[in-house]
Amino acid sequence: MQRAFFMNYFQIDDLKKKIVCAVLIFVGALLLGIGVAIVVERAQTERGITEQTSSQQDASNGQPSKIQQDEQVKKVALTFDDGPNPDYTGVLLDGLKERGVKVTFFVLGSEVELYPELVRRASEEGHLIGVHAYRHVNLRQLSDAQAIEQVDRTNGAIYRATGQYASYIRPPYGCWKEDLDYEVQMVEVLWDIDPRDWATTSSNLVVQRVLNEVEENSIILLHDASKSSVQAAFTIIDTLQNQGYTFVTVEELLLE
Ligand code: NI
Numbered sequence: 001m002q003r004a005f006f007m008n009y010f011q012i013d014d015l016k017k018k019i020v021c022a023v024l025i026f027v028g029a030l031l032l033g034i035g036v037a038i039v040v041e042r043a044q045t046e047r048g049i050t051e052q053t054s055s056q057q058d059a060s061n062g063q064p065s066k067i068q069q070d071e072q073v074k075k076v077a078l079t080f081d082d083g084p085n086p087d088y089t090g091v092l093l094d095g096l097k098e099r100g101v102k103v104t105f106f107v108l109g110s111e112v113e114l115y116p117e118l119v120r121r122a123s124e125e126g127h128l129i130g131v132h133a134y135r136h137v138n139l140r141q142l143s144d145a146q147a148i149e150q151v152d153r154t155n156g157a158i159y160r161a162t163g164q165y166a167s168y169i170r171p172p173y174g175c176w177k178e179d180l181d182y183e184v185q186m187v188e189v190l191w192d193i194d195p196r197d198w199a200t201t202s203s204n205l206v207v208q209r210v211l212n213e214v215e216e217n218s219i220i221l222l223h224d225a226s227k228s229s230v231q232a233a234f235t236i237i238d239t240l241q242n243q244g245y246t247f248v249t250v251e252e253l254l255l256e
Contacts, residue, residue: 074216074245077253078103078233079191080224081132081170084111084118092224093122095234101247102126104189105224106170109134109154116161123162128249130168130189131155140175147177151184168250189250191221197229206232211239217253 083089083105096103105122107129112119123129131154133139139147151169158166169176169186176188195209206228210220220236222229237247 074243075248075253075256076214076217076240076245077219077248077250078222078236079106079170079189079219079250080104080222080233081106081172082111082136083107083224084115084122085225086115086118088226088230089115089118089122089224092230092233093118093125093127095230096127096237097125099234099237099241101237101241102128102249102252103247104128104130104168104250106130106132106168106189107154107158108132108136109150109157112154112157112161116157119158119161123164128168128251129158129162129164129166130170130250131158131166131186132170133172136172138173138175139171140177144177144180144183147180148183151180151186187254189219189254192218194221195232197222197232198225201226201228203228203232203235207235207239210236214240214245217256219250219253 078101080089080092080103084107089105105119105127107119109131119129131151134150134153134157137150139150142150155165158164167185167187168189169184170189170191174190178188181188193210193213195206197206200206206222210232214220222233224230240247
């Protein structure tokens, strides 16, 4: 009775049709699913290839890598001795800031104590502070103890002004007692080009002397002690920047 009812209700042909229909829907859904999966997979692969290609282009055809840039940069270092100077160091710092240039100051301890704010400003603006001496004396003519005192007093003044001790020394006249290197734990830095800026009021003369001699990695000696020296420094910077030079501190030059 139940079976008869079942057969009657669905009709055998009808049931077959329904089964075929269900199978077709199932297979269709399966094929659709596979199709969607393939399309998504292909899209992801293509995007991956595109990203890979564009990053390769960045590396090869676009901007040069950091290492390539470093190799291309011609570095040069300006150094200023005998400061800080109340009349000229501030003007110099203004011009350096305008030009985005970092330099090195080898300062006298006695002047640091008089004008600590200039040394603090120089340090805060990214310039390197080194020791010249406490007073402008020839350290070789002093006893070891006196020479060390000249360095230590200067370094103390630098520390009080900037919160940091100096690591580099350029002794007055380039005269240092090398056997004290270990004692004072400092690196001596001399120079490659001395245009004798202190002996002239002509900034053009100073500029010409420097430009005649300058080459990659030159350390240039100047003094932030006169208007002509500061003007010469600005002209040297503007000229050499146009020639592709970058101005760095002596530390950056020596750490190469
Ligand atoms: Ni000097």
